[in-house]
Amino acid sequence: MQRVVVGDYSTSGFRKETQQSIFDVAAGAGSALLKHEIVLQSEVEAVIFSSCSSDQYTASILAEMLGIKPKIAIRVDNLCNSGTSAVISGYGLIASGLCKSVLIVGAESRNSPGRLLSWDVTRGSFSLPIYWATMYARNHMRTYGTTEEQMASVVVKNRKNAFKNPNALYQKEITISEVMSSKRITEPLKLLDCSSLCSGASAVLLLSKTMASKRVETPIYITGIGSQTNSASLAEVMSNLNNTGTSRIAARDAYKMANVSPKDIDVAELHDAFSIMEIMAYEDLCFVDRGEGGKFIEDSDIATNPRGGILGCGHPLGATGVSQVAEITSQLSGNADRRQVEGCKIGLVHNLSAAGTSATVIILGTE
Amino acid sequence: MLRFKDFLRKGDFRVPLCTACKETIWPPFETCPICLSRTIFRRTTKRGILREFSTTFTSETPQQFGIVELGGVHLLGSVHGFGISVGCKVILYECGIDNNGYPFYKFKKCP
Numbered sequence: 001m002q003r004v005v006v007g008d009y010s011t012s013g014f015r016k017e018t019q020q021s022i023f024d025v026a027a028g029a030g031s032a033l034l035k036h037e038i039v040l041q042s043e044v045e046a047v048i049f050s051s052c053s054s055d056q057y058t059a060s061i062l063a064e065m066l067g068i069k070p071k072i073a074i075r076v077d078n079l080c081n082s083g084t085s086a087v088i089s090g091y092g093l094i095a096s097g098l099c100k101s102v103l104i105v106g107a108e109s110r111n112s113p114g115r116l117l118s119w120d121v122t123r124g125s126f127s128l129p130i131y132w133a134t135m136y137a138r139n140h141m142r143t144y145g146t147t148e149e150q151m152a153s154v155v156v157k158n159r160k161n162a163f164k165n166p167n168a169l170y171q172k173e174i175t176i177s178e179v180m181s182s183k184r185i186t187e188p189l190k191l192l193d194c195s196s197l198c199s200g201a202s203a204v205l206l207l208s209k210t211m212a213s214k215r216v217e218t219p220i221y222i223t224g225i226g227s228q229t230n231s232a233s234l235a236e237v238m239s240n241l242n243n244t245g246t247s248r249i250a251a252r253d254a255y256k257m258a259n260v261s262p263k264d265i266d267v268a269e270l271h272d273a274f275s276i277m278e279i280m281a282y283e284d285l286c287f288v289d290r291g292e293g294g295k296f297i298e299d300s301d302i303a304t305n306p307r308g309g310i311l312g313c314g315h316p317l318g319a320t321g322v323s324q325v326a327e328i329t330s331q332l333s334g335n336a337d338r339r340q341v342e343g344c345k346i347g348l349v350h351n352l353s354a355a356g357t358s359a360t361v362i363i364l365g366t367e
Numbered sequence: 368m369l370r371f372k373d374f375l376r377k378g379d380f381r382v383p384l385c386t387a388c389k390e391t392i393w394p395p396f397e398t399c400p401i402c403l404s405r406t407i408f409r410r411t412t413k414r415g416i417l418r419e420f421s422t423t424f425t426s427e428t429p430q431q432f433g434i435v436e437l438g439g440v441h442l443l444g445s446v447h448g449f450g451i452s453v454g455c456k457v458i459l460y461e462c463g464i465d466n467n468g469y470p471f472y473k474f475k476k477c478p
Contacts, residue, residue: 125471126443134421187422233394238434238441
């Protein structure tokens with residue numbers, strides 16, 4: 001089996017609005033990556049487009065716009081988890097020997113149809129994601145004593161990190177009191193506990209180890225992958241609010257494949273569409289015991305969401321997972337500029353969809 | 368889900384049952400995901416247990432909502448009445464499809 005290297009990456013600025021089409025947004029990140037000339041367009045053997053857009057034939061359109069005639073052009077649509085699912089698909093193409101180079105581009109516009117899963121009748125009229133996030137938060141507070149201030153601390157940390165990331169939607173640090181006094185949307189979630197949908201794109205280039213050998217100065221390997229889908233509806237989630245079971249399974253499988261344990265992780269990009277989700281991720285990824293996530297934010301020894309997470313960067317659904325992988329690659333290769341985590345060697349990406357009905361964990365390393 | 372919505376549109380909350388497996392199927396599918404037999408839709412109890420709840424402030428008037436376990440299935444609906452708490456008994460008093468095409472389930476605390 002071929003080892004798989006993240007050979008290059010490029011992320012565009014995530015912005016509230018754009019006048020560009022989804023294809024122009026995607027092509028912007030894709031062409032910026034190709035201009036680095038790690039590969040020629042003629043050497044790209046597969047193009048994977050990650051998006052929840054309602055457009056058709058998207059990967060082929062993107063390939064044509066980028067001047068690529070790939071063997072394989074496919075689109076991956078898995079709501080918030082789309083980008084990480086696309087990376088898994090690309091990994092499979094290279095590991096199997098089917099391709100030597102795969103370009104993955106995730107892109108979304110703010111008004112993406114992926115913001116609502118109207119299919120799910122178990123949600124009734126409470127179809128927006130904030131309602132399931134509220135149920136998680138209420139349960140965590142009641143069961144484990146997690147506080148609103150601890151959730152606010154997640155937002156403050158991620159906004160602080162985003163301040164160092166020129167591509168992040170939010171470029172202003174905020175305080176706990178600003179989070180606490182922001183508009184109350186539900187009990188206990190406030191406006192600043194919630195991420196914002198936005199427009200943006202991110203691209204990564206996966207290469208076989210052989211192809212990367214003479215082109216990539218500091219190869220960053222994908223060493224572990226875990227992914228699990230338990231359902232699409234909230235039916236199963238609602239019967240157990242204590243954890244996102246898919247994240248636990250994905251983490252277990254990724255740690256096993258990479259032959260590492262949670263304490264080996266130096267830097268992590270976690271799914272934080274709502275502040276409570278990052279606290280639950282600490283527990284689901286076994287950084288801490290169940291119920292201890294709220295305290296972990298206060299004395300964490302793992303650098304979490306250095307790019308600013310979803311709370312700081314915004315959430316262009318199909319691009320988020322790709323940009324998480326791009327960030328961890330930049331961290332491990334020592335190219336993260338002002339937000340560089342010193343000495344990191346093993347990184348983790350965690351992403352999920354629709355209340356954790358599906359989740360993905362990807363582990364990357366310098367060896 | 369067409370049959371489920373057809374019943375719900377008339378205010379009739381029904382849950383599918385697989386006659387082969389004898390299992391309640393939720394979310395409501397036409398086919399049992401275990402044995403792939405066609406399901407039948409039957410009425411279920413309207414009395415349930417409130418498993419979690421909160422208040423939303425997105426409309427002019429704050430509204431309580433929560434997860435209710437009803438006849439072996441979980442669903443998210445509005446919860447009316449004072450003094451509700453996790454574990455309290457509630458009753459489904461109204462359901463249907465709203466003007467936006469979304470199902471709605473309205474519960475109130477059992478007296």
